[in-house]
Amino acid sequence: MIRKELISPRSIAVIGASEDVHKPGGALLANLLRSSFNGDIYVVNPKADTVQGIKSYHKAEDLPDVDLGILAIPAHLCEEAVRILCEDKHCGAIIIISAGFGENSAEGAQIEKNIIKIVRDHNASMIGPNCVGVMTPYYTGMFSQPVPKLDKMGIDFLSGSGATIVFILEAAMQLGLKFASVFSVGNSAVTDIEDILEYLDETYVHGQSSPVKMLYLESIKDPQKLLKHARSLYNKGARIVAIKSGRSAEGSRAASSHTGALASPDDAVDALFEKAGILRCFGREELVTAAAVLMYPKPAGRNIAIVTHAGGPAVMLTDTLSENKLSIPHIEGPKAEELLSKLYLGSSVGNPIDFLATGTAKQLDDILNACENDFDFIDAICVIFGCPGLNTVQDVYEVIYKHIQTSKKPIYPLLTSIHNAEKEIKYFQSLGGISFSEEVVFGKALGKYMNQLGATADYPEYRMDTKTIDRIIAENGDGYLAPADVKALLEAAGVECVKEYVIHSEDELKAKAEKVGFPMVMKVVGPVHKSDVGGVILNIKDLAQAYESFGRIMKIQDATGALIQPMLKGFELYIGAHNEGAFGTMVLCGMGGTMVEMIADTSHALAPISREEADRMVSSLKCSKLFKGFRGAKPVNEDIFKERIMRIGALCAAYPQIAEMDLNPLLCDGDRILPIDARIRIKK
């Protein structure tokens, strides 16, 4: 639980504050004193009477009541300090920056455990231990540098690694990013990233809260909690960007079926993030660039204007945006001609709009006015402007900043000269501007954002015969279900299966044949070697043929009846599912038959599956190109295929006891999409 004492304390005590700013306890106090915190600051240092100009208490016992205690003392002293703070000083929040706990030794782990108990018993908040601290709009409780620029509407940044916070902040500063809060959870003894996200979700007010959350995760302890609050934040209008590292772990579970093996454990993270609306990144630079993109309004469409004074970066940006399915549409017509007339000879406005190395701030102003007002089909504008070192470019950056403030379309400044224009870039950022320096890195981030599905809003609901499903699961132990149970369970879930009936008399034939449909197959029941005795009749086209066939079959020696089945022919797909533990159940689909293992043309999403996810799953299959009809087969009815995927998703979400499911192949014969072979494994 996050208490207000952690976010906006009225008083802060730094236990272990030091005069030496090269020590964490000294650096933290210095940062705190420099921050805009306007409550009371107390320090505890047994050897000093004042620390950095603040009266020092020699013992925690001597402190007055305090809202937040920050500990920078050796691990073995922390337990006692926490006890005093929580029991005697009505302290509602603790931050322990000290290391030497569970990450270090068994002894440290025991101290950590004891501290957790004290904190929980007093219903307090706690961050750490083994972290760089916390920064909120109200105070800076971090010992590390850099301390980023504070802005209530900046980024909320939560990290599972302390040093990584430092490096990410350093990279973020290059872009001019500002921060609303920074939380370093350290060992997450009491508070994990999911808990803070819950707090950010519950307190989020769109337009008043920080619009962008940035996460660095090395593990996800509670995927469902992360999903719930990230999804909720997304649907309220916030945007979330995250790294989840440690994705190459060799020790991955051995999946027992081939279908299951198609999705790696890291795919579950991907799928969770997709569902949650979290934009996934893989490196620090990508992360801060994506966060910077999210700080701008989202372009209303995919048409981008590139404005540049240099050819090369514009070409590379065009390449990158095109590859990411964004369009750099040709600009022409009278308004384009008018604009061209304002530029120097040799300029072009066709898009990229190139106003040459000699282009001026006034010309850029004209160009941006035209892009904003005259070229309605343009949804966003990228301005590339560096400096070869001859003149200052401050006037140009002022024009860009002015337009960013007033334009309804996002204007992304690509200030490429990190050396020559360093001063001007800093000036631009000091105004409040967020800038990019590398066009390809930027273009990929924008592309990723524009191609993001977004958090799922709602899921289709399906009526199922839950009584039957409950019964089958209850009656069976762990392991694969018998074929009859598989079929019964699927049909109870509303998944159409191949209809087959055994007919014993002509009277039954008509009704059942109509259920099966034509063409059909009729097989003798009784004899073992059906084909040898002429007991398999294919391609029965109508009722007359069916009667005639039934007559022939019943004349075969030992015949006790006839089995009728539809005669199916078509493209083979598959749907599979695999329980991923706390992540839920992953549903997969793809090209079926023996191809499934070989070509691995597959896509997936976590159950339950939204309409948008089903669309994405199907459209991202290579074999979806074949759905229009292939080798004379009827086209695949995509809507029905998607319905099957979503229905299986709903089933697996409702029944996590379904450990594994494999409908392969699913034969697609026109509007009939039927599992020819199906397996279900139960694990309770």
Added chain:
Amino acid sequence: MIRKELISPRSIAVIGASEDVHKPGGALLANLLRSSFNGDIYVVNPKADTVQGIKSYHKAEDLPDVDLGILAIPAHLCEEAVRILCEDKHCGAIIIISAGFGENSAEGAQIEKNIIKIVRDHNASMIGPNCVGVMTPYYTGMFSQPVPKLDKMGIDFLSGSGATIVFILEAAMQLGLKFASVFSVGNSAVTDIEDILEYLDETYVHGQSSPVKMLYLESIKDPQKLLKHARSLYNKGARIVAIKSGRSAEGSRAASSHTGALASPDDAVDALFEKAGILRCFGREELVTAAAVLMYPKPAGRNIAIVTHAGGPAVMLTDTLSENKLSIPHIEGPKAEELLSKLYLGSSVGNPIDFLATGTAKQLDDILNACENDFDFIDAICVIFGCPGLNTVQDVYEVIYKHIQTSKKPIYPLLTSIHNAEKEIKYFQSLGGISFSEEVVFGKALGKYMNQLGATADYPEYRMDTKTIDRIIAENGDGYLAPADVKALLEAAGVECVKEYVIHSEDELKAKAEKVGFPMVMKVVGPVHKSDVGGVILNIKDLAQAYESFGRIMKIQDATGALIQPMLKGFELYIGAHNEGAFGTMVLCGMGGTMVEMIADTSHALAPISREEADRMVSSLKCSKLFKGFRGAKPVNEDIFKERIMRIGALCAAYPQIAEMDLNPLLCDGDRILPIDARIRIKK
């Protein structure tokens, strides 16, 4: 042609030199004066008697003889100046930085044309116009900033875009890269990047010349020249890294066959670069990072040690390296224990070697000694060391630098704190160190290098019946060859085709049947509807059955003979080829049959094809997993498939008149890989 006057002039005249360093002519002179050029510098400025302290000539006519003339005057004055320099001043090299030529107007294009003629007539070198200039180990003839640190063993940098040079140099400086030369070719009126590369190739001496070439290209005018010299440089020991932008050009050629359409025009660039040993990059940051990686010796193997004082970046680097097929092997044993004992409690040496945020320079020294000397299986070492802002890290960086100088294994420094350790990073680079700041960006670059095939060394040679091939090509006009010619051409090239013979008498049967092999198919010749008259006999297993079948077939009414063919069954592959103009012919292979268009499981290389390229082509196919045997088919003999690919490559390289070729399917029945259907289109 590059003359020595361009590289190492004894004297330089700056025409249009200015007192005002905000003008190109002023900035260029200032850069030149600051450089280590030790020849004579002359300036021409009609309005001044001295410029930046140098005596100024009022007219070019007044100049003494000069080796190199650099022009920074309006375009319309350049022609006369070039004439004077070349005709009267024995000038061997010209650099025109001025714009306003072909890139600008028809008038400018004419001036450019006139200048080209003068320069060519005098057999001089010329760079530009419309460029930022040239820098060599002997002088700095550029007007832009930054002027990079000069080092004969630094990077040679050739660029088709001037402003892009500036931005790339700015990015390169962040890593501490030094340069041996910079060439901005501008409009490439006389000298293109291929020409400079030719010069660098012809003058290259391994160990004495700059080992790394960096290129920025927007077009490749002479792919074969680029290939020739890049490949030669690679094979002499140089390394080349390049961006070729403009790859998304919508106006791509319409390929007339599906096979051809599988390779996009940009694939030809990829294939050319692969052949040439050029490491292809797509953005500026990727480019300079790859160049920095190339400045280190290549790791002898794929085992990487990661040494870090911070968990997060090590995890992300491990992820990235693993994804790029590099290994971070577990480190254990007595030597590992010994190392661990030297580190603080909580450190780990299992790899990543994490010596904690509190780790010292001395500990790093121990770790690096162990990695270099004790852990033989380690091929390269990455050291991640940033700074949370408490203390200086200069001592650590000195240790890293010391080890880089003496270690036989490459040691890559990842100095992550671009803000907190800015001063120390600059110090490290001032010693001569090259550093990286972002682990994922670095890891991708290292991975790319380690997975590079390298320039082709030599190509397999094949004996072909060139007389027959020449004849078929001569006898046919443009267009598709008739089936008989296709077969004759393929067989002349040594490509085995399906053997089929028409037999008229029992006497012929034995010899031909042995050529065809068993099982075989026999078809009646004469009657039109062969099947209806029982004239198709499948699966003939031996000679006895063949005689019996021949007897039956010859009894059929109107039978004049019998066609025998092998009865083939197997996996379907394909090989295609498509002429890509100046790039040569692209050879493709992949999954065949109707799958080729649908699944697009395809790979390609430019003809001729080396053994390594064929290996890569085949192993990168998804369907290569199926080669071991699939659905009861015999395994595909990969060696024979590769031989076919290389042979087709040799054929297409020798006969560029083959505009298009399509062997689809190629049926793979054990050791027989035979085209069932083949098309060849000729375009002379």
